[in-house]
Amino acid sequence: MRIPYLGVLLVVFSISVFPAFGQENTDDTEPKEKLHKDVEKAYDAYDAQEYTLAIELLKTALGEVRGRDDKSTVLFKIAESYRNINDYKNAENYYLKAVKLGYKDPIAQLHYADMLKAQGEYEEAIVAYQDFKQENPTDRRAEIGIESTKKAIEWMDSPSRYQVDLMKDLNSTGYDFSPSYAGKRADDNEIIFTSTREESVGKKEDGWTGGSFMDIYVSSAERKEKGRRGRGASTDEDELVSPASLKWSTPKLLDEEIVNTKSHEGSAVFDSRRKELYLTRCLVEKDKKFGCGIYISEKLGVNWKEPEQVIIGTDTSANVGQPALSPDDSRLYFVSDEFNTKGVHDIFMTTFDRRAKIWKTPTNLGSKVNTDREEYYPFISGDGQYLYWASNGLPGMGGLDIFRIKLGEDGMPAPNAEAENLEYPINTSFDDFGLVFQGTKDEVGFLSSNRKGSKNDDIYGVVKTPLVFELEGVVTSSKTGLPIPQATVKLDGSNGTSVVVNADKDGYYIFDKDKIDADVQYTLTFEKAKFLTNTGNTTTIGVDLSAFEYIPSANQFLHKLQVNKALDPIEEPIVLPNVFFDLAKWDLRPEARAALDSVVPIMKNNPTIVIELRSHTDYRGDNKSNDVLSQHRADTCVSYLVSKGIAADRMVARGMGETEPFNIQEGYKGYGAGQLEEGNRLTEAYIKRLPPEKQEVANQVNRRTDFKVLRDDYVPAAGPVDQDAVDPKDIIADKNSGVNNALLVIFTS
Template sequence: MKVILLLICLLFCAVGSSRDFVMKKKRANRYYSHFDFHRAIPIYEKILKKDPQSAEIYEKLANIYDRINDSQNAERCYAFLTGEKDNTEIRPFLLLNYARALSRNGKYPLAASWYKRYQEAVPEDPRGAAFSDAYQNMELFYKDSACYTIQKAPFSSDADDFSPAYFQNIIVFSSDRTKFSMVRSTYNWTKSSYLDLYVANPEDKEANPFSNKLNSIYHEGPVTFSKNQDTIIFTRSNYFNSRLHKSKEGINKLSLFEAIWDSKSKTWINIQPLSLNDDQYSNEHPALCPDGTELYFASDKPGGMGGMDLYVSHHITDSQGTGSWSPPINLGPGINTPGNDMFPFVDHQGNLWYASNGIPGLGGLDVFFACKLMEGFSKPINPGYPFNTRFDDFGFITLDAGESGYLSSDRYNSFGNDDIFSIKQSLRHHNIWVFDEKTKKSLPFTRIVVSEEGAEPVTILSNSKGREDIKVNPFKSYRFLVANKNYKDSRLEFRREKLQELDTIKVALVREAPLLMLKGFIFSATDNKPVQGATIVLRNKFRSFNEELKCDANGLFQLELQPESDYQIKVAKTGTKIKCWPATINLSTKGIRKDSTFTPSIPVYFAGDVIVMKNINYKLDRWDILPETAKELDHLVLLMNENPELSVELRSHAISTDSKKYNMELAQYRADAAVNYVRSKGITAGRIVAIGYGETQLITKSPNGFDRSPDQNRQSSRTEIFIPNNVKKM
């Protein structure tokens, strides 16, 4: 009988124990479904002690530890779930999550092997191959480690402090610091206070709540300010007008809100949710571009590429002057990944900084930099260690394109709490070497023009060994123009990812063959005297490139020309106040294979000049335009076409043995014929007039009243152009 009673007792104990086990599991599952993780964890861990092979419990714990950034325990759980205890196939997401936990714990070789297994399981996901390959070449992440100085910000506390933002001369950030409240203020996920906005001076240890108008009983997170800082856009739990909005699944999502600064009351007013929000998904982490016309943010809205994607919305104004935000556009596969892409920031040059765990990094979230292009952004760049670590690194902001700023990270913390760090970057040293491509000889004293993105070009000279040290900002692109006499200019452009791979920038210059020189002379068309200090514009038609140079006191100038090019040479300025009109010279270096020198002489025509036109000839007592006369008049047509504001008077002088009246008529006929020819070439009638002077303006007069010689008559029988003073200057 005693034995029977003992068996009945044991049976009731077993039933009671089993019932207790089931009840605990139900309670833990209820906490889990409500994201009450700090209550669910100890129950699940107790269940595992009684049922150490429960894959269901291990998976729930793995998910919880992932979410609260406890990578050590997450690794333990995923190790069990991926253990090959039977022939059942391991689900791919477990392979990926295990690899991510290993990398966050700094176990890169092991992580690489699990990323490789994930690649084999899901070949269409680029993360498997990308992370596996990256962890075979870890030194790239540490190459610039000496370029950064990182310190914990004085105002960062033992609580979660993250996502700083610049506001005036202070820093606004999110924090779950413990605060007194008469209403519910504990977040079940972490058993910490809900996030609020705080503000601190950069050098102070103390921080205070930013605004009692903006902070609510739920989360307020990352913020962004307009350029004039009278508008704030901030993340908040979807809580408005004392109502907590939830999705169909009963989850309170995050949304974007806007408020306006009232300078009179010194407070934020008109708090409103953005029209972009939706109860079914989260919009968070806002970032305005410098001019405020673009709003970047993270969202898990349907149709994205992964967990959280980055989107951009444009500010539009309707015909009534009312502003609104356009439907958001996904930034696409160049930025977004199958992982989480979040915490955007746009610097003053329009470059994008953001955090991602979908691009190879050191573990957790890493900060990435993408340069602003004409369309979209460049390929994201990982700045490496210590900018990034194996922990979560995110929420970077800067005022100077990455040279300094603030960064959020949970590095150095056992429990995953985030801190804010100040970061300063020193310039990276590179050596540039210029040499002859064929002989490999160094080219000393070579001119190197260094153009840093967003800065004025700086010109340096290579030393006697053809080398020079330069310092570069790792987050900027650079252009180099390398020029040496008798060598072809070399133009190079390096983006950050290319510079990162180089210690020495090698520039091989190609010797120009042949050497083509321009040695010109600027002179007055009236007396052939040099024009001093004239400015010449040389246009390379092939390269669409203009170059200016000045002639010396003797009217001379010289310049090396490029091969296979057509040039136009024109005098732009003469250094005198007298009105003038230059001729234009065209020359070509095409087809020239030997060293050559061009020596053009360029006439300049000044107001008041009277220029005798050579090779203007007529038959006896005739005014027909002869071929050589037409050729000379064509030069005048060209000059007037090149100087459309130029007007001239064409003068004809005729001397013969006939009467003065006859000579006057003959001169007028000849002047008219020449002018009509010029007009037939497209010169308008108002720009050229014909005047015959007969023998009224002789060059040589007969001495003592005797008859003039035939040679004297030929000199006086001439055609001239006169440039009056009442025409416009060139």
């Protein structure tokens, strides 16, 4: 939680000139005249925020103080010092010692819980927050700590799509952070960032960090390696490439005289033309530290113009830093502890008055962004839609977390917008901040973090792992269940794409990830000679991330879609489901209409076939009456299909009477399946040998309607039939109907 350190850096150490900047209010120090000289010296270093020195002196002072109150105060200050230099383990130990010794301010217990959380010890942190809540039941920070820690556990178990990789070419043993894009916009292969590495112009040791002063460095990507499939920021044909997979040049100072000086420089951003540089500078003269300000410079050839301070409002001495610009450069966002700041540091926005040539009095971004703690490192997305920033005052995983919020047309948070935590692995239990994205999309970028694996603050490459789809299936015969070799499968997408593949000898087909896109509705058409063409549907719209499998070797999330399809052989009669008639009648019931509706797409998908619609009866009743009844029913079915737009000359109605008892084939799954033995024909003699309850089942199976393909060379003789001839209200859809479910058409007589 190097929070005050970050504040000091505003990006750079501004708080060191303001003793209370970024500190908890711990008014627990005795008057200086009563202190032992070693204790006074230690307290002076602590108050001056010289934390690396303060730790050493405070440990010495611990032996010079007497009494539980005094000792617990020193222990607390040691813990605070460790917290400010990001040594969470030692901070945790000293907070606990202070609590056990009876430190009077409950903030020690809260910070103890924070340190556990910052190390990813989430279960222990929850217990510590609960202890704090028990002693301070009205303090909301306890409940926020508990709930956000539970969320952190969930986010760790279900990572987001982002991949975060250490930028080994850029980082040093010092602090490296706050990257920003530089160079030509068309390439986006150059960045600037802030660093305390040894090459810095400011050679003096910073008392807070123990390292060099901050300067701005630049590095360029020298070589692109092949990335994984996806769309990049420049064109739709580009591939998404993690910055960490590129080769970057050895970082060098942006400038050694004009931009970078013996003071602190850092957290810089270019305007939209990549011509003018806005940077944070914190002046240091003769060991005296002054406030931070935003400065603007411009590169002219190989030289830089002397930076000029950006005056915001009328306050020429305002302590400000960490600039960010809207895509059109009309709005400047920054961090400050002034301008009626609500918390320790807030984010503000100001617009440029072109007539007066000044930046107007800034506006606080409000409670949706700013909290009673710290907010840092604003960044505006390339399309101007979102503000990204870091905060430790909103529910997060520990330390600073990165958030985003939707912006309105005025550049302020939109009325109904809420802060979104970017979750793991963008965020961790450590400090995560300074996120920037390339171009107008949130796909490729950089962030800063002191997470596990970092030396101090390090820069990480960010890439949004692609969601890829594959579609596969097997084409089989509805009669035998066997695969249909070399079946043709056509895939048509709602985005206008169309692809055709052939199934292999086992009926297996696949459309790989290069042929399937996200957010598309797909229709499949299955064809094979001597089989009826069939269709299927699938979609890549709204597929939850949990449905994907992460494939480490390919660096992608993969979701496999599957559509298996059975095709009906044209030489076999196809039983229609649920065509019911009342006793001795041939009027279509609603169920029968819905079942016959399933024939319509078959006829449309197979425009060259002519079918025979056949109605059957059971053996009961005389042959002549059964023949007449079945013919009327077949005629009724044909008439209904004509009303649905199927040409009359493509159908022949035939009443079968009781002449063709049904044969229970192997694998039969229709009406009565499991009650009637496979391999038997339902003749009158066979049925009469069955138990009474099975006799009725067998008779119902025989009372069926089916259709048989007579030929497949039909050529229309006239124009299309009016498909609106029937009132849609007369049609009752049955979502479970279809020719492949092998249900019988059952009659009551």
